[in-house]
Amino acid sequence: MDWFESHAQKHKKIVEKLQSKEYTKEQIIDYFDFENMKKHEVDFCPLYKENKKCHDMKSLNCYMCACPNFRFSDDGISKYNEQVILSECDINNGKKFSGGGFIHQDCSSCTVPHHRAYILKNFSYDWREMMSECKIK
Structure with a gap:
């Protein structure tokens, strides 16, 4: 939850800066391209300093860092074989660890x-609006 709130603030600050420069929606999305962000917004993601992508893809856009399909609860969503499930995917994509x-x-x-x-x-x-379904209460 701490990361979620911290990230929302960082995202908001960048978007507000770009809006003050009258960037269009498309220009804002383009600004969040990995290659641009690692140069101009180094503190947005710890991986930028390592020039490392979180996903192996040619054109990675970081606007939706995190995912609106991700569901989590710091208290746990459910249990499976005595283990607490902290998060899951709403579209059942990926695997678990x-x-x-x-x-x-x-x-x-x-x-x-x-x-x-x-x-x-x-x-x-508003990043929080895009991610509004992520937090399970």
Whole structure:
């Protein structure tokens, strides 16, 4: 949850900066291209400093870092064989990993939210709005 809130603030700050420069929605999305972000927004993602992508894809867009299909609860969603399930995928994409009594969604092989067309289809200037279904209460 801490990461979620921190990331929302970083995203908001960048979007507001670009809006103040009168960037269009399309220009804002383009700005969030991995290659541009690692140069101009180094603190947005710890992987930028390592020039490392979170997903192996040619054109990675970071506007929807995290995914609107991701579901999580710090208290756990359910249990499976005595392990607490902390997260899952709403479209059943990817695999899971477990350890320390917890099961967590492994999104590393899924590129769904990082394609420009998907971002345009689900676009909001407000990252929290796009991710509003992620947190399970």
